Every structure is written in structure tokens, then in C-alpha cells.
Amino acid sequence: MVASDKDTREEVIQAWYMDDSDEDQRLPHHNDPKEFVSLNQLSELGVLSWRLDADNYETDEELKKIREERGYSYMDFCEVCPEKLPNYEEKIKNFFEEHLHTDEEIRYCVAGSGYFDIRDCNDKWIRVWVKKGGMIVLPAGCYHRFTLDTDNYIKAMRLFVGDPVWTPFNRPHDHLPARKEYVKGFLLKEAGNHSIDVNASA
Template sequence: MLASGKDPREEVLQAWYMDDSTEDQRLPHHREPKEFVSLEQLDELGVLSWRLDADNYETDEGLKKIREEHGYSYMDFCEVSPEKLPNYEEKIKNFFEEHLHTDEEIRYCVAGSGYFDVRDRNDAWIRVWLKKGGLIVLPAGIYHRFTLDSDNYIKAMRLFVGDPVWTPFNRPHDHLPARKEYLQAFVQKERSDHAVDAAA
């Protein structure tokens, strides 16, 4: 935490509830009035985040520590932009299909920015804006999607435990063990916590 009490992650990560508009997916899609989502609310959905030094990612002790603690042995880079990504239009369309993975999705933005949309417990979309220096971990089993913002560019480090498996399972895939485990850990747990609060 900074002395001012502001979480340093807020400079590289912002989140808000999305409107229902079908306009260009790269627009912010804020609700009216705007409804921001705190980093604590994201934590409660299993979405972890850090702020790191993107200019020195090769030597960054913070990144090294996260990789060691979480066992992220694999690393590569992915550049998404109309110029850099082959079959860009098709790929960006696929990234924006709602899906889940059976492993964590770990992305560290070292340049540019983009949107990771995740579902909350009531199935509403939360848009997470990841900027340079932000590292985000989406838990296995969470429904999500990705798109660029209107700057049309992100360079992200992809991390993984062991050999990478990037298979997307487009919704609905509720029968998968990863989905059931996610619901148990983050959705049903929260509901039972609230039921206890209400009974107290």
C-alpha cells in the first residue's frame, strides 16, 4: 500500500460493471451512472492482481517471487494488434467468445492495454481494464472473454504451470470439473457466508 492509502494496483487495473450495449466491444461500456468494482470484489471472485515494473520485467524480483510462489514455470509473449497478430479479425472474435479454461489464465501486460471481462456471481459482466504493469490471474473455471480497447494494442506475458494448455471451452461448459470447483470455491461459498450473516 502507498502512504496515501491508495492501492498501487489501481494505477494499472480498473474494473466496472458493463452496460448491455452491443456497440463496438473496444469501447469502455460503462453503465450510466458508472458502477466501479473494487479490487477486493475481484479478489472475492478469485481474480488476483499485482502491480509490477513492466520496464524491467527481465530482472523484476516481484515477478520472480510470484512465479516461484505459484509455480509458473512456462513463459512466453503474445502481441495482439491488427498488425502483429495473424488472422487478427478471427482471433479477436474468438477471444471475445465467452469461455472458460481448466487452468488459470495468467496475463502480465508489459505494453499497451486491454479488457478482460469476467462474470460476477449473478452473471453480470465486469470489465477489467489491464494496463502496462498489471498482472492478472483469472481462476480456472471462471467464464470470461478478452478484447483490445480502442488503442488496439497489447503485449502480454503469458505464464503457466508446466506445459501450456490454452484450450477455451465456450459457454456452456458447466459440467467440467474446473467449473464445478470454481462455483464451489467462489460462488456457493459466498452465498452460504451471506446466509449465515442473515441468520445471525
């Protein structure tokens, strides 16, 4: 691949398989040797990603277009750091509990950075490092968790279709319709058991 074809999203979003260490959750937790995951591989698990202009999010036409196309009518900001987040220790522990939502989780990092961990079709953890300018969408029904990295700070725009529902369903909640749809639409397809159009559930 020539340099001009480089995916600029990779400058603000990187992903890799995690080791099984119980060390500080804020460390990168790379396998040895490192095993990176492409953004195309993430998209096969239903994870969408963009690189946007975080310094001009108020006037960014690309963000406006994404919100209009995907129906993201609600927007607010969440700052996660020891100084800004009430009950920080409890919240960061809860964020790192493996869970799913019955709606998409949309996060746009406008400052700082953090890790969003998701499971692949073999139930292995993939760590997704989102930095300033990176925006990701985790599909409804996918098990995931969040933690800060060692910089201990992220400011994220949260987007939602309609009124926000932040309810986490800690694993296991495999009986939920959103989970069943995610497994059918992405995990079974990714495992090669079915040929399903991933766009059908987008």
C-alpha cells in the same frame, strides 16, 4: 482513506460493471451512472492482481518471487494488434467468445492495454481494464472473454504451470470439474450461500 494508503494496483487495473450495449466491444461500456468494482471485490471472485515494473520484467525480483511461489514455470509473450497477430479478425472474435479454461489464465501487460471481462456471482459482466504494469490471474473454471480497447494494442506475458494448455471451452461447460470447483469455491461463497475459505482452492 488517506492518499498514502491508495492501492497502486488501481493505477494499472480498474474494473466496472458493463452495460448491455451491442456497440463496439472495444469501448469501455460503463453503466450510467458508472459502477466501479474494487480489486477486493475481484479477489472475492478469485481474480488475483499485482502491479509490477513492466520496464524491467527480465530482472524484476517481485515477478520472480510470484513465479516461484505459484509454480509458473512457462513464459511467453503474445502481441495482440492488427499488424502483429496472424488472422487478427478471427482471433479477436474468438477471444471475445465467452469461455473458460481448466487452468488459470495468467496475463501480465508489459505494453498497451486491454479488457478482460468476467462474470460476477449474479452472472453480470465485470470489465477489467489492464494496463502496462498490471498482472492478473483468472482462476480455472471462471467464464471470461478478452478484447482490446480502442488503442488496439497489448503485449502480454503469458505464464503457466508446466506445459501450456490454451484450450478454451465456450459456454456452456458447467459439467467440467474446474467449473464446479470454481462455482463452489467462489460464486456460492460470494452469493452468501456457503462459508468457504477462498484460499483453499488458490
